[in-house]
Amino acid sequence: MHRLLIDQPGAKRLLLGNEAIARGAVEAGVAVAATYPGTPSSEIALNLFQISRETDRYFEYSTNEKVALEVTAAAANAGLRSLCLMKHVGLNVAADALMTLAYVGTRGGLVILTADDPAMFSSQNEQDNRYYAKLAGLPMLEPSSVAEALAMVPAAFDLSEKLHAPVLLRTTTRVNHSTAVVELGPIRTPVTAGYFKKDPFSFVTVPAVSRQLHVRLLERLEEAGRLAEASPFNFEAGDGRLGVVCNGVSYGYVHDALEDLQAGGRVRLLRLGFTHPLPEERIRRFLAACDKVLVVEEGEPFMEEAIRAIAQAAALTLPIRGKGAGLFSRLYEYDPAMVRRVMAAYFALPQRPAPALDLSDVPALPQRPPTLCAGCSHRATFYAVKKATEGLDVIHPSDIGCYTLGFLPPLSMGDFVICMGASIGSACGFSRASRQKVVAFIGDSTFFHSGMPGLVNAVFNNHNLTLVILDNRTTAMTGHQPNPGVDMAELQLEGFNRVDIEGVVKALGVAHVSVIRPYNVKKSIAALREAIAFPGVSVVISREKCTLYARGLRQLHGRAFTVTDKCRNHRECVDALACPAFYLEGDRVRIDADICVGCALCAQVCPEHAIQPLRQE
Amino acid sequence: MHTTRLIIVAVGGQGNLLTSRVLGEAALLAGVPVRMSEIHGMAQRGGVVESAIVFGDALSTVISDGEADVLVGFEPVETLRALKKCHAGTTVITNLAPLPPFTVALGKGSYPAVERIQDLVAAKTARLIAFDATQLARQAGNRMALNMVLLGALLRTGRVPVPQAAVEETIRSSTKSAFVETNLKAFALGYAHVSA
Numbered sequence: 003m004h005r006l007l008i009d010q011p012g013a014k015r016l017l018l019g020n021e022a023i024a025r026g027a028v029e030a031g032v033a034v035a036a037t038y039p040g041t042p043s044s045e046i047a048l049n050l051f052q053i054s055r056e057t058d059r060y061f062e063y064s065t066n067e068k069v070a071l072e073v074t075a076a077a078a079n080a081g082l083r084s085l086c087l088m089k090h091v092g093l094n095v096a097a098d099a100l101m102t103l104a105y106v107g108t109r110g111g112l113v114i115l116t117a118d119d120p121a122m123f124s125s126q127n128e129q130d131n132r133y134y135a136k137l138a139g140l141p142m143l144e145p146s147s148v149a150e151a152l153a154m155v156p157a158a159f160d161l162s163e164k165l166h167a168p169v170l171l172r173t174t175t176r177v178n179h180s181t182a183v184v185e186l187g188p189i190r191t192p193v194t195a196g197y198f199k200k201d202p203f204s205f206v207t208v209p210a211v212s213r214q215l216h217v218r219l220l221e222r223l224e225e226a227g228r229l230a231e232a233s234p235f236n237f238e239a240g241d242g243r244l245g246v247v248c249n250g251v252s253y254g255y256v257h258d259a260l261e262d263l264q265a266g267g268r269v270r271l272l273r274l275g276f277t278h279p280l281p282e283e284r285i286r287r288f289l290a291a292c293d294k295v296l297v298v299e300e301g302e303p304f305m306e307e308a309i310r311a312i313a314q315a316a317a318l319t320l321p322i323r324g325k326g327a328g329l330f331s332r333l334y335e336y337d338p339a340m341v342r343r344v345m346a347a348y349f350a351l352p353q354r355p356a357p358a359l360d361l362s363d364v365p366a367l368p369q370r371p372p373t374l375c376a377g378c379s380h381r382a383t384f385y386a387v388k389k390a391t392e393g394l395d396v397i398h399p400s401d402i403g404c405y406t407l408g409f410l411p412p413l414s415m416g417d418f419v420i421c422m423g424a425s426i427g428s429a430c431g432f433s434r435a436s437r438q439k440v441v442a443f444i445g446d447s448t449f450f451h452s453g454m455p456g457l458v459n460a461v462f463n464n465h466n467l468t469l470v471i472l473d474n475r476t477t478a479m480t481g482h483q484p485n486p487g488v489d490m491a492e493l494q495l496e497g498f499n500r501v502d503i504e505g506v507v508k509a510l511g512v513a514h515v516s517v518i519r520p521y522n523v524k525k526s527i528a529a530l531r532e533a534i535a536f537p538g539v540s541v542v543i544s545r546e547k548c549t550l551y552a553r554g555l556r557q558l559h560g561r562a563f564t565v566t567d568k569c570r571n572h573r574e575c576v577d578a579l580a581c582p583a584f585y586l587e588g589d590r591v592r593i594d595a596d597i598c599v600g601c602a603l604c605a606q607v608c609p610e611h612a613i614q615p616l617r618q619e
Numbered sequence: 620m621h622t623t624r625l626i627i628v629a630v631g632g633q634g635n636l637l638t639s640r641v642l643g644e645a646a647l648l649a650g651v652p653v654r655m656s657e658i659h660g661m662a663q664r665g666g667v668v669e670s671a672i673v674f675g676d677a678l679s680t681v682i683s684d685g686e687a688d689v690l691v692g693f694e695p696v697e698t699l700r701a702l703k704k705c706h707a708g709t710t711v712i713t714n715l716a717p718l719p720p721f722t723v724a725l726g727k728g729s730y731p732a733v734e735r736i737q738d739l740v741a742a743k744t745a746r747l748i749a750f751d752a753t754q755l756a757r758q759a760g761n762r763m764a765l766n767m768v769l770l771g772a773l774l775r776t777g778r779v780p781v782p783q784a785a786v787e788e789t790i791r792s793s794t795k796s797a798f799v800e801t802n803l804k805a806f807a808l809g810y811a812h813v814s815a
Contacts, residue, residue, distance in 0.1 A: 254678035339683030368728030
């Protein structure tokens with residue numbers, strides 16, 4: 003049995019935040035869940051996927067977040083408790099569905115989890131998705147800890163069913179990827195068979211209907227405000243005339259700072275966990291008891307501005323600060339020492355910080371950035387593209403995935419990256435705006451996610467570009483989740499179909515389509531040259547399984563290579579490929595046999611043919 | 620309960636996530652409050668993986684610069700890079716077997732002498748325990764047991780409030796059964812290498 007299905011209320015478990023959220027979904031009796039994977043949310047889905055294989059709870063990896071939201075919105079409106087999971091930028095993709103779904107509401111419970119990534123540990127921006135709650139008019143909960151994340155899932159479902167509204171559950175990386183001890187609660191048996199009761203004047207959003215639905219949305223928001231006033235997720239602690247309002251992980255930092263500063267008796271704390279709509283009356287009472295208030299929230303001044311507005315309406319004139327010079331930043335994530343420092347300064351509390359170590363004599367250290375793995379097929383493809391475009395002035399729009407790392411030298415394959423699927427749309431624009439060649443990159447999962455409309459656009463408007471689809475047969479970056487191109491039978495999973503990228507590309511009307519095996523360098527370069535010379539839209543599908551994925555499937559059989567005495571130290575291998583299996587011994591290039599997977603790319607690049615398979619002893 | 624803050628740094632693939640998992644489970648077993656945070660995602664792409672483990676009553680799962688009481692480094696340059704997390708009273712345990720990043724092979728940056736790394740860390744912190752833990756892992760039967768060697772050394776310092784028996788029991792119950800004996804042996808070798 004899956005460890006998150008164990009029915010032992012009161013038992014204590016050490017869980018990752020994302021495991022705790024998956025457990026919360028189990029306890030809430032979630033019947034349907036859908037996602038498109040994205041860090042820091044991915045492990046929730048991984049657990050729910052495993053759980054769906056051994057229960058009648060349904061889970062799917064949808065092609066993108068918008069589809070995932072539509073799937074769960076329908077399931078919830080057929081009466082089933084449904085959970086939609088995504089990273090913060092995923093909600094941009096789903097936003098079209100979200101905004102009008104907020105009008106329509108839900109019959110069964112629907113919770114939408116958005117995992118924000120302050121400091122951008124693995125994201126292209128650090129947008130603050132709390133504004134989506136405000137924009138769409140939806141109730142929102144925000145946990146401060148792993149244990150609270152678990153507890154908030156069933157609570158969010160209760161709230162959703164009470165209000166007939168989707169509820170946003172907004173986490174941040176430090177909740178998703180923290181680990182702590184939680185106490186398991188009882189498991190509610192899921193209702194897995196729903197029924198959709200037709201009601202077109204509630205569900206079909208023609209203007210006349212939507213005008214009525216907007217009225218209902220505002221009524222629901224008012225009711226949500228009343229629930230926020232009484233919610234146990236909004237609580238106060240301490241007393242004194244100095245006030246702190248905080249949310250999310252900042253609460254832990256404030257809590258620890260109050261201990262360190264021994265300021266519990268002077269500082270009054272308001273922790274908000276039900277953060278949209280805000281409990282205005284409760285905040286007003288809190289402000290009235292304070293002389294001075296500090297708002298501690300990562301990201302944008304979401305609460306700070308709202309609290310100032312509440313104070314203004316109540317004619318309260320106390321100082322309320324949060325973001326600003328000498329205070330908190332809108333950038334990146336916070337940490338305990340930073341929060342302690344700002345609290346001490348703002349409230350003039352004495353603190354005795356330990357002197358920082360003098361590190362001025364520490365030499366500059368070699369960087370260790372994340373890089374494409376040894377034997378990564380993307381490296382081979384990028385090398386072939388580089389060779390095929392030698393002497394040309396080429397723009398390389400790229401996309402979101404491991405291959406984004408190809409922008410680093412020496413490969414330098416990636417000139418413009420903004421969001422999922424944008425490689426193709428931006429390639430269209432570049433090809434019209436400039437006489438430079440355009441060779442774009444997109445991964446297999448990203449192609450299915452949002453690449454296809456861009457390609458249709460390229461064909462219809464007859465743009466001149468080459469698209470290289472890096473088909474590594476999995477969604478590699480986020481941990482090898484399935485996508486529509488994956489062979490599920492290989493994973494011993496039944497009941498799926500497979501969508502063939504080559505067939506799709508041809509069906510979309512692309513006139514020049516070729517498939518390369520990137521470890522065959524010469525043939526790949528030739529096929530790419532031909533595609534790039536083709537006037538109009540050409541697509542090259544570079545097909546080779548992700549090395550890590552192949553290893554997991556026990557399909558990696560290559561022998562490690564070694565640099566033989568024939569080496570004349572040209573270093574073409576290291577300088578052109580930057581494979582992490584290379585290291586220097588003195589001034590000689592060596593290959594770490596523990597890391598090398600035997601892809602033979604460097605052996606084909608070496609001008610002396612000095613790189614040979616290692617003889618097995 | 621007094622708060623103890625531990626940072627573990629490693630190169631992706633060296634197995635530090637298992638180390639923190641074992642420590643966390645052992646703390647739960649022994650009734651010691653524990654919270655941890657990790658940055659995942661790029662771990663398999665050769666980057667640096669950092670785990671923060673907080674024992675005691677603090678609620679934060681993040682450790683600020685200058686606030687780690689103990690630092691365990693799986694690789695010498697990564698230990699030195701994480702020195703900003705330490706204070707003058709910090710105990711540092713480091714593996715001495717280098718894994719030079721590929722940027723060195725590319726000629727971007729040079730790898731400092733391991734002796735220099737030791738001198739710098741020793742001069743700025745309360746105690747440095749530095750040894751070739753990879754060699755001890757090989758001696759235990761598997762170079763991948765490096766994480767258990769360093770865990771043994773960490774336990775021997777007495778700087779984390781988790782009993783040795785709880786850690787050994789957790790190694791038995793929550794590491795892969797085929798590796799339990801090797802892991803226990805590696806743990807014992809690391810433990811024996813350090814003087815209390």
